[in-house]
Amino acid sequence: MNIGDHAPGFSLPDTDGREHGPQGVTVVAFTCNHCPYALAWHDRLLDAARDYDGVTFLAINPNDAERYPADSMDAMRERVSADGGWPLPYLRDETQEVARAYDAKTTPDLFVLDAEGRLRYRGAPDADHRDPSLNAAWLREALDAVLAGEQPARPETDPVGCSVKWR
Amino acid sequence: MRVELLWWEGCPSHPETLGDLNRILGEEGVDAHVELVEVKSDDQARRERFPGSPTIRLDGQDALPADPGEPFSLTCRIYRLRDGRVSPTPDPGDIRDAVRRTR
Numbered sequence: 136m137n138i139g140d141h142a143p144g145f146s147l148p149d150t151d152g153r154e155h156g157p158q159g160v161t162v163v164a165f166t167c168n169h170c171p172y173a174l175a176w177h178d179r180l181l182d183a184a185r186d187y188d189g190v191t192f193l194a195i196n197p198n199d200a201e202r203y204p205a206d207s208m209d210a211m212r213e214r215v216s217a218d219g220g221w222p223l224p225y226l227r228d229e230t231q232e233v234a235r236a237y238d239a240k241t242t243p244d245l246f247v248l249d250a251e252g253r254l255r256y257r258g259a260p261d262a263d264h265r266d267p268s269l270n271a272a273w274l275r276e277a278l279d280a281v282l283a284g285e286q287p288a289r290p291e292t293d294p295v296g297c298s299v300k301w302r
Numbered sequence: 303m304r305v306e307l308l309w310w311e312g313c314p315s316h317p318e319t320l321g322d323l324n325r326i327l328g329e330e331g332v333d334a335h336v337e338l339v340e341v342k343s344d345d346q347a348r349r350e351r352f353p354g355s356p357t358i359r360l361d362g363q364d365a366l367p368a369d370p371g372e373p374f375s376l377t378c379r380i381y382r383l384r385d386g387r388v389s390p391t392p393d394p395g396d397i398r399d400a401v402r403r404t405r
Contacts (some may be wrong), residue, residue, distance in 0.1 A: 169377060169380070170378050171315075171378055171380040171388055171389060172378070172390055174388040175387065175388050175389060202344070202375070203377065265387075267387075295314065296314075297312060297313055297377075297390075298311075298313075300312075
């Protein structure tokens with residue numbers, strides 16, 4: 136999928152069993168429970184979800200839960216509950232079809248879609264998982280541009296993290 | 303001292319840890335070559351008692367022992383830095399302490 140392409144639609148269940156898919160300007164964030172990169176960037180993703188009211192944020196866990204039980208739906212549910220809830224739904228991609236359709240490489244791997252469902256940004260939240268002060272700057276730049284009806288100045292960055300755990 | 307760095311290709315963190323390890327060994331005056339051991343399968347992970355990438359072994363012992371219940375598998379290892387942040391790489395201060403303990 137290239138920048139400007141229509142992103143695949145989907146419907147996936149969250150930890151409460153409700154179905155979600157892209158709607159309006161959307162951030163599709165492939166992530167998981169067991170990857171230190173995903174965990175290091177997690178709070179920055181949640182902060183962005185709180186700050187961008189009106190943008191649909193979807194966290195998707197695509198990992199093979201048989202080999203990695205820490206990424207099972209039960210473990211996802213426990214994590215969200217232990218955190219007292221998240222500001223975005225945490226979806227399970229059990230068949231990995233959505234991750235394959237998006238060609239997700241790592242956790243995290245972020246995709247920003249405009250209101251027409253076209254891909255406008257793909258990559259990492261920001262330049263360094265070690266530096267919380269970066270505050271998901273690349274994601275925020277992309278969202279600011281899309282919400283202003285402009286093309287992000289930096290439409291692609293290299294996703295950095297643990298490889299998606301394919302079946 | 304025998305120094306090994308066990309790594310798995312699904313996790314991009316081992317080059318940074320290798321850099322930290324070589325630097326600390328040099329600063330501590332330890333004349334050791336770091337043996338790189340690539341772990342390629344879950345079977346090998348179990349044989350090597352590999353809790354995730356990267357893992358440093360000093361004289362055959364995990365320099366920063368994982369929790370006892372941690373499974374051995376192809377995964378990225380979760381470390382905690384000294385300020386509490388989650389990290390895919392160990393805190394250099396913890397590596398240094400382990401080198402000093404083993405020397």
